[in-house]
Amino acid sequence: MGLGRKKKLVVLGGGMGTLSAIYAITSKDRWRADFESITVYEETWRLGGKGASGRNPDACFRSEEHGLHIWLGFYDNALELIQDCYKKLDPSHGHRWQDWTQAFTPLDAVQLLEKGFGGRPTEYKFPPRGGQASLGAIPSILGAARLLSTSGTTTFSQDFQEEFATKAGPSIGARITRIDQHTADLERKGELHREQWKELRDDLDYTLWEFNRREQQLLRGKSADVFQMWVLMNLSLSLLFGIVRDRIYARGFEVIERLEWSRWMHRNRATRRVLASAPVRACYDLIFGYVNGWANARCVGAGTGTYCLLRMVFGYRNHFAYQLNAGMGEVVFSPLYHVLRDRGVEFKFFHKVTNILPDRTGTAVDSIQLQCIRRVKGDREYLPLFNVKNLQCWPTQPFEDQLEPLPKTCAEDRVSLQYGDDFHDVILGIPPPALDQITEELQAVNAQWRDMTDKLRTTATLSAHLWMTASTTSLGWPDQSTLFGAYEKPLDTIWDADSLIEFEDFPADNCPKAIMYLCGVMADGEDPRTTAKEWIKTRADGAWSNVRNPTKPEFDWRMLYDPQDRPDEKRLDWQAIHINDEGAARYVQSRPGTARYRLRSDQSGLENLWLAGDWTKTALNAGCMEAAIMSGQRAARGVSGYSEISVIGEADRPILPTGPLDAIRQVFDGLDDAIGEIDALGAVLALPNADVTTMLPDNLEIVPHPNSPSGLHPVGVLFAHHWNVRPARAPEWLGRGYNEVAIAVPFVRPRHSNDAQLFTYLPILLLDSPGFTALGALGFGLNKKICSVTNGGGYRQAQTVFRQVPLLTFDTRAAGQARPASEFPNLDLARDIFSLPVLTRHFGNWRRLNMAFDFAAAWVTPVAGQLSVENVFLDGFRRQQVQLANINHDPFSAFAFRCGWSLT
Structure with missing residues (x-):
């Protein structure tokens, strides 16, 4: 496709994965300039996939759907999408609700059936909380497990606490206190000294052993409420023990994914009584984690089970869950259909995909074969919705008055879409096992496709x-119950749908x-x-x-x-x-060892094919609405090149390699990863575009930043002291320190590039360490030079090594109290500058580095003063004195901060 030519995008399947993908694309104002058309081909008469629902006109227009649909509170991407969709919904469509809060009702408690207590359900309450509480990296999830393991001790009944303290001994309290201290350090630093790690592991091991040894005598004759607390304590400590023992905080959840979740928990001291408890059974029920429906044949990967449980309990936003006030079709998919259709997306119902054919090289989709199952009268557009009680609803059967009589299959019913004429890119949302029959040619040339269709269950x-x-x-x-779980199979989950x-x-x-x-x-x-x-x-x-x-x-x-x-x-x-x-219609399971066979949205192996659905590889790897939307948004970013399409939680969980070669490559790719901590003075300057351009190589260009004054471009200056710098896989005692001055030119890209990805370029870095200077130049392609450094708090200066000629000087003073970085809205520009991927020249080729400062955990101090450039050591960065404003008042200002960082 030539430069400047608009794309034709074909979307196969009308489930939430594909709909969220095209919603993300069409939410950007420039999509019409980049896409000639977006066409959705759906086999049935309605949208939604496994989430579709219909109204039955022969049964009092009752709502009928595939199952029970509750949105969990950690569905960050799903909740953001539906809130935005209702804001964009045109009232003229006659939909009853114009705000998402009218369609969803918060759910802050669930009832679970705990066997052995007379069939009495136990209530689990989840307090509402404001804002978004999604978990970030693995250390934060570790902190969540730590929170549960320690908070449980305060909720036992008083007599039970006293009895346990008497029989178990006072050492348990001291051990739990030490566990809390060590895991807090581990959460903050990402690693512990060898002695600390051993002490933490041994404390967890002993505490669990002592708890479990006295299980029978402590629980004999006790109530269901006491047993509930016992389960939460044992379960949370076991999870924490497994996270520490298997070093999941450093290695990722995938290291335990090959193990069955219950077996992994049992290995980490969870008792059989706890594993048979209602909370554990409810987790399995939630993701249908049983082989062929057998209750004694659990089949969930340990990494997926642990991660999803921690996200569900600690990652919810505002409320633990939300129940839909009508069918999924009218609450979710009717508004989505209206908004997308208003934006110009074309929907072709009754089109079944029969084959997807690669080109001769096996590197791109060449043609798509479909069968038109029903034809619309006069070749008009099929209108799929009708009104019931002022809701736009989908029927349980198609509207026959819009359709031609059911014909015999003939050649005219076959539709062939060709690359170039009918499409350029394809988003595929059809899940296994339906993929098996339509991708035989892809499986023949692509081993990953064969593995996915053969080994996902x-x-x-x-x-x-x-x-x-x-x-x-x-x-x-x-x-007071709405949701009742962990009940008798096969109908183990019940929802009061009176609304x-x-x-x-x-x-x-x-x-x-x-x-x-x-x-x-x-x-x-x-x-x-x-x-x-x-x-x-x-x-x-x-x-x-x-x-x-x-x-x-x-x-x-x-x-x-x-x-x-x-x-x-x-x-x-x-x-x-x-x-x-x-x-x-079948549910794709999260069986042990099968996550490796899932393909990411951008991992189809064909350059113009993108995948979207909860069966793909995401941070969740479990079938749910959130996973489908995460997959769809990633597909949208790939097919459009719109780098600003973000996926909340995408980086929470490391991605498992898909095969032995990928695993080997991942090992070697990680050898040069580095981590460290930084104490820095930073400033964001606004310099003339002409000066900034001279700092760049000829094949890079600046991209104007919308918040910069006309004719000026932001440039970051960082005067930093680094310590604990070491390879990411090395112990802390190998860490070393150095001082550095960095000049950063953000928002640049290669000339004549159509890629929307922007980078930061580092024209020069000045270091006082010969070793780190050589490593940065040879290992990463960074333009590092040796200098002499004076580091005196608010006064910092870089000088030439031999003659001590001043090069760059910060002379600042504090202009306010240190506060969390989140409290400084003007810091967003600096955060962007130092968060963009870094582009370097390495052995003649461009190389991308990800230098990630942990701004989320940073404390920032506003400073004011002066920056002096005292020697022309860099073209374009001329001699000058810049008065530094306060970060409280201006994004082009100065600040001090401390945090950790990682380089990949």
């Missing part, structure tokens, strides 16, 4: 939506009093209605205590709503019961 799921004749209170539903009644169209004199959504994993080959009927007959009374027939010991079938008022079990025929067991 899926499971069928069962959903049962029950409309009831009695209220939740009359049914005996737990008080949906208002938006369904039942007769006023014959309306159901409650709706219950149930779901769970399902064994292949079973009949869904037979299985649901058996569950209702034998297990429903554990969820609803008042559903027994008063005259005979069985479920009272009169509790099921039926407009036809059929007798006994026949009332089940009116309920919505469905098994999701075919093709794309």
Whole structure:
């Protein structure tokens, strides 16, 4: 494709992964200048994939969907997308809700069934909190585990604490205090001395051993509330022990991904009683983590299970979860459809992908084969929505009045899209195992595709939506409960969906009093209605205590709503019961050792094919709405080149290599990674564009920054003392220190480049260490020079080595108190300058370095004073004296800060 030519983008599949991708692209104002067209091909008559729902006009317009849909509070990307979507939704479309808070209701507690306590559910409360609380890097997750392990000790009942202190001995309290201190140090530094690490590991080991040794005597005769606290203590300490023992804080969660999660926890002292507890079972139920639906065949990778649990408990934003006030279709996918259609995205329903063909070289998609299943009358646009109770809804069946009569398959129904004529790039959102039949040619030339389609495992799921004749209170539903989990299989998760009644169209004199959504994993080959009927007959009374027939010991079938008022079990025929067991409807599991076979959005192996869906490799590696959107946004960034498309949490979890060669490459690529700590004076200057240009090589150019004064460009100056500098995999005692002056020209790119990625270029770095000077020049291609340094707090000066001629001087004084970096909005420009990838010239080739300062943990002190350039040691950085403003008042100013850093 020639320069300046617009792209034609084809999107295959209408699930959340692909929709979030095109939403991210079309949210940028310049997308119309870069894309000629964006066309979505969807096999069915509605959008949403596994999240699709429909209204049934033959059953009082009730909502029917694949399962139970609750959005967890750590779904940062999903929540940001839906909030923005509602803001962009045109009121003229007639959608009932114009704000997302009307469509979602916070959920701050769940009920879990703890076996062995008379079938009584236990409530787990999660306090609301303001703002975004997403976890960042692994050390922060370690801090979350530490928080749980220590806070649990304060929530035991008083008599239990006293009994445990008497029987276990006072040393336990001292050990927990020491555990807290060591893990706090580990969270802050990323490493411990050898003796500290051994002490932390031994303290955790002993504490867990002592807890577990006395489990029976301490829990005998105790209440479910005490057992709940015991489970949380044992579970959290076991997770922390495993994180420390396997050095996950340094190596990443993938080092344990090949292990089954329960086995890994048991290896780290979690007792079998704890592993059988409700919180652990609920985690498995959440991601359908069982082989073929068997309750005793758990199958979740330890890295995925641990990471997702910590994100769920500690990473939620504002509320633990959100329940949808109507079906997923009208709450999520109708607004998305309207916004995207208004932006110019074209939707072609009833188009089934039959083949994706690579070109002769196997490096790009050459053609896409589709079959048109139904044709719209007059070749008009199919309009998929209709209005129910002022909500834009999808039907459970297509609108036949818009369609031609169902024809026999013929050649005219086949559609072939060709590269160049019909598309340039493709976003693929069709998940395994449906991919197997349409990518045979790709699998033949690409081993990664073969592994993905062969080795990722899926499971069928069962959903049962029950409309009831009695209220939740009359049914005996737990008080104040909306979500009930860890129940009996196969329908182990139950949601009180009463809020949906208002938006369904039942007769006023014959309306159901409650709706219950149930779901769970399902064994292949079973009949869904037979299985649901058996569950209702034998297990429903554990969820609803008042559903027994008063005259005979069985479920009272009169509790099921039926407009036809059929007798006994026949009332089940009116309920919505469905098994999701075919093709794309199956759930992709997170089995041990299979994350390595997932492909990232940009890892298809074909230069014009991007992947989007919860089956791809993300930080989560588990099937959920958030993973699908993370994948879609990454695909959007790749296909568009819009580097500003961000994925929250993308860097939380290291990516597992996909094969032996990638693993070897990852080892060698990491050998020159470095970490350290910095105490620095920094300044952001605004210099004339002409002066800044002279600092750059001929093949780099500056890109104007929107917040810079006209004709001026930002330049960063950093006068730093580094210490604890060492290879990332080396122990702390190898750390060394040096002083450095860095000049940074940000917002540059190679000339004539269409890449949206911007870089920082470092024209020169002055160091007082010959060793680090040589390492930086030879190892990284940095233009490092030796100098002499005077380092005196607010006064810092770089001089020539032999004659001590001054080169650069900072003369500053504090202009305020040190505060967290987040409290300085004017620091954003400096953060951008020192966070962009660094471009260096290394052995004749450009090399990209990522120098990441931990500004999130930095403390910043405003300073004021003067910067003096006293010698023409760099073209363009002429002799001058610059008065430095206060960072509180101006982004072009000075500041002091301390934090850690890493170089990759």
